[in-house]
Amino acid sequence: MKDNSMQVPAYEDMLAAHERIKPHIRRTPVRTSDYLNELTGAELFFKCENFQEPGAFKxxxxxxxxxxxxxxxxxxxxxxxxxxxxxxxxxxxxxxxxxxxxxxxxxxxxxxxxxxxxxxxxxxxxxxxxxxxxxxxxxxxxxxxxxxxVHPYNDPRVIAGQGTCSKEFMEQTDGLDIVVAPIGGGGMISGTCLTLSTLAPETQIIAAEPEQADDAYRSFKAGHIIADDAPVTIADGLKVPLKELTWHFVSNHVSDILTASEQEIVDAMKITWKHLRIVMEPSSAVPLATILKNRDRFAGKRVGIIVTGGNVDLDTLPWIN
Amino acid sequence: MKDNSMQVPAYEDMLAAHERIKPHIRRTPVRTSDYLNELTGAELFFKCENFQEPGAFKxxxxxxxxxxxxxxxxxxxxxxxxxxxxxxxxxxxxxxxxxxxxxxxxxxxxxxxxxxxxxxxxxxxxxxxxxxxxxxxxxxxxxxxxxxxVHPYNDPRVIAGQGTCSKEFMEQTDGLDIVVAPIGGGGMISGTCLTLSTLAPETQIIAAEPEQADDAYRSFKAGHIIADDAPVTIADGLKVPLKELTWHFVSNHVSDILTASEQEIVDAMKITWKHLRIVMEPSSAVPLATILKNRDRFAGKRVGIIVTGGNVDLDTLPWIN
CATH class of the missing domain: 3.40.50.1100 (Rossmann fold)
Structure with missing residues (x-):
């Protein structure tokens, strides 16, 4: 088995990935909501990766x-x-x-x-x-x-693939001031860094993380990887730790990491279902949750949110007992 | 008050309506699902009117x-x-x-x-x-x-407006063999008839109705309007009766009306939430419910479904007790 772990992918790898995968994946739509814009004071764009056939950017x-x-x-x-x-x-x-x-x-x-x-x-x-x-x-x-x-995220081919999402996002929106994506192992955030650091270096990249699984936040502040033992959060896609390849991108290109509580995540999830009328996972609600609690930072900005996935158990929704 | 009731709108009224409303409404996306295609044996296209800002084609x-x-x-x-x-x-x-x-x-x-x-x-x-x-x-x-x-459906301006949905649908799909839409008062079905009878006369138009509010079905078979007294169905947008203007389009241009039970509607709603990952009303699930129970009729065909709306009470979903 070859070791892919520290082969940092280049921008050209992302471009090649896009050509390779285009026939097989969806160019997912970008949704907007006047209501959510009013609520946040920002101009929000939601890239709906939950609409991929298997329901996730992965x-x-x-x-x-x-x-x-x-x-x-x-x-x-x-x-x-x-x-x-x-x-x-x-x-x-x-x-x-x-x-x-x-x-x-x-x-x-x-x-x-x-x-x-x-x-x-x-x-x-x-x-x-x-x-x-x-x-x-x-x-x-x-x-x-x-x-x-094929590692879930600490693999240059995987990161290059995830980076294609931000390329489409920029084409579909004619540019964004900030892109916010959830962070777990860091695959999507790393792909976003890979693409935007070349394509739109002025665009800020902010990672959003549950308070109860804030290992990336603490790593970011400490300057080295801190892995949690067994975090407990409703955002079950975000429990895994950073690895060396994703840490490379996070430490070099992420502007900030913001966190949200479990209740804030559930509230943001329900608001999005109601007003964007899309089905998305708790993990995908963390960006909006952090925007709602840091309103001043995002107000007046063009903000892209990556809706990472839509695979939820419809029989047990977190706002229904 | 002027009487708009029997001024049958013309194709040109629909074209003028589209020019008039384009700056104010969304050109809603069309979604597909390999899973739902396999399940039905048809090629399904879902026009997501639930993504209009106020959540409905209306x-x-x-x-x-x-x-x-x-x-x-x-x-x-x-x-x-x-x-x-x-x-x-x-x-x-x-x-x-x-x-x-x-x-x-x-x-x-x-x-x-x-x-x-x-x-x-x-x-x-x-x-x-x-x-x-x-x-x-x-x-x-x-x-x-x-x-x-402005009557909810028995108004030529309203019908001409609803007809703009099918115009976009045809442009977005390069044509369809069948379009299926829910029928209540008949506004969306009438608009669909208005547009397709000129733009795509070979495309069949099928109306889908709850068994428990099947007044349009019975009207269609009887050849005159039959209004129900107080139908009871989960598809609460479809309880109203046809009126003279919508009856004109239904009786002249609809190929057939198919019905589905309450359980079939709820099942179709849940399947769509799960696999298309969109939030839609029970009324909008009636077309897929009728397709699933009339598989042979739709298999191998390119079938368009109009997802009419997405305003639901997220606290009381019909598949959760």
């Missing part, structure tokens, strides 16, 4: 990795460990190319997540819900299949 | 009526009776032009509907929840204000 990075494989490697397929959107998006991309995808997932992962991976043809190997079990199981699966490891 | 007809007034009439404003999307959309359009809007609404109407009308500057006069009280109250309001009566 299909960009996954598709770039899958379609970038040479034919020999492609025969052996791809492999990853994830219990979230990366697992389903990688399975989806592998299905589009017609190659195998092996996913190591804790046996405790929600049945709906397992069903989605299987619907896209992904093969699940279950492990115990611990880092040791996951690493051992993944090593076995990879040895057996030879699948190319 | 802003098209309302805006056409409001911006078509001469300056003298505009000073006196507009008036209507409605407890649904027409009231908020007419208030919204009047706000855009800066003219008064008077709405007669039963005192029993949901507080949220009243709040929306007031947010857009509409003035509400409450009546008792009976036809007699509504008509008496409306006559008084109109005599006092001189506001131009």
């Amino acid at each position: 299909v960009r990075g996954a598709t770039n990795a899958v379609f970038g494989l040479d034919d020999e490697q492609a025969q052996k397929g791809v492999a990853t460990h994830s219990s979230g959107n990366h697992a389903s998006c990688l399975s989806y991309a592998a299905m589009l190319r017609g190659i195998p995808c092996n996913v190591v997932m804790p046996r405790t992962a929600p049945q709906a997540k397992k069903d989605t991976v299987r619907r896209y043809g992904g093969k699940i190997t279950e492990c115990e819900p611990s880092t040791t079990s996951r690493e051992e199981t993944f090593a076995t699966v990879q040895a057996q299949t030879g699948g190319d490891f | 802003v098209r007809g309302a805006t056409n009526a409001v911006f078509g007034l001469d300056d003298e009439q505009a000073q006196k404003g507009v008036a209507t009776h409605s407890s649904g999307n027409h009231a908020s959309c007419l208030s919204y359009a009047a706000m855009l032009r800066g003219i008064p809007c008077n709405v007669v609404m039963p005192r029993t109407a949901p507080q949220a509907k009243k709040d929306t009308v007031r947010r857009y500057g509409g003035k509400i006069t409450e009546c008792e929840p009976s036809t007699t009280s509504r008509e008496e109250t409306f006559a008084t309001v109109q005599a006092q204000t001189g506001g131009d009566f």
